[in-house]
Ligand SMILES: NC(=O)c1ccc[n+]([C@@H]2O[C@H](COP(=O)([O-])OP(=O)(O)OC[C@H]3O[C@@H](n4cnc5c(N)ncnc54)[C@H](O)[C@@H]3O)[C@@H](O)[C@H]2O)c1
């Protein structure tokens with residue numbers, strides 16, 4: 001059992017781990033709300049520049065950050081520092097999260113646990129683990145159950161401009177999701193809480209794969225009909241994968257699902273879309289990854305998704321085609337042609353058997369006696 005700190009009120013101490021686009025954007029958002037924000041960066045020059053000029057020299061370079069944010073690092077903060085924090089917000093790409101959590105676990109006091117928030121959108125390659133499972137492996141099931149996940153259509157650049165934005169917030173511990181929603185909620189930033197963290201995580205990770213597909217289609221010169229097809233069939237695939245996994249199909253109709261899918265499949269501001277677009281224009285994945293300058297979670301996540309899809313035995317032809325283009329050198333035009341030449345099929349058919357991976361994950365969290373229906377249908 002963990003005992004969590006109370007609702008962070010104004011002037012709470014928040015440590016944001018990760019000073020990339022999203023870490024610095026959320027640091028700015030919470031700094032605006034008068035919290036004492038610390039942003040951990042691994043780059044010594046970034047820390048120095050940020051503390052002198054209140055600007056991030058690498059990400060969101062045009063943004064003036066509030067004065068009440070201090071950059072810390074490059075070493076990960078020590079236990080004494082972490083003990084003082086009311087909130088730890090992890091904005092670290094999925095593939096690096098495990099190593100960082102292993103380092104942080106000995107510094108966490110489970111009798112006085114800060115609010116733990118995760119915003120990464122990916123699946124770990126090799127293990128095919130969702131972030132919930134990475135947290136359970138590194139920090140134990142009780143901390144994983146207290147963790148909260150934020151996901152939804154939310155470009156960092158637009159949040160710092162205070163463009164009206166909404167996100168989904170979910171945790172197995174409802175009170176922690178409510179705390180996170182209250183912490184972030186602003187007139188320009190609405191939070192909707194829910195109890196399906198598995199669905200929220202899956203939808204955030206999967207939409208990146210379809211954003212690559214959509215970018216690829218645009219890069220090849222296909223027009224609006226084709227993009228709409230990819231978004232709609234992508235949503236159907238995501239929902240099938242999620243249902244077979246054990247998430248609620250309804251979660252995919254929310255902000256973290258269709259909301260983020262729509263955003264990233266239709267904007268060149270999305271890095272995943274951009275990867276696809278450039279592939280469609282004929283660039284190699286290697287060149288794109290060397291020059292993108294920022295993480296595109298969909299590239300690694302596609303590898304993990306392929307394994308998840310194969311293990312579940314669900315049909316996900318678009319995700320499989322993206323995998324073949326990224327990892328088997330398939331020509332983008334051929335991938336589209338083969339997708340279009342598939343025989344006619346029923347439009348919407350959810351898989352009959354559901355929930356193997358979710359059950360395994362619940363077992364790992366010590367929730368094996370939880371009725372899967374409470375996860376599959378937390379909205380009802
Ligand atoms: N940018 C957005 O608009 C946005 C929105 C929602 C969610 N996200 C998610 O947030 C996560 C972070 O994305 P981002 O946009 O900040 O990426 P980014 O590429 O802008 O920044 C990546 C950050 O990760 C850090 N990093 C790299 N290797 C690391 C390691 N080994 N250990 C710790 N930190 C490491 C970098 O120093 C950098 O601060 C991703 O999962 C992304 O999908 C991003």
Ligand SMILES: O=P(O)(O)OC[C@H](O)CO
Nearest residue numbers: 152153154155270271272
């Ligand atoms: O730039 P992308 O493709 O990583 O998308 C960023 C966020 O996930 C948008 O919600």
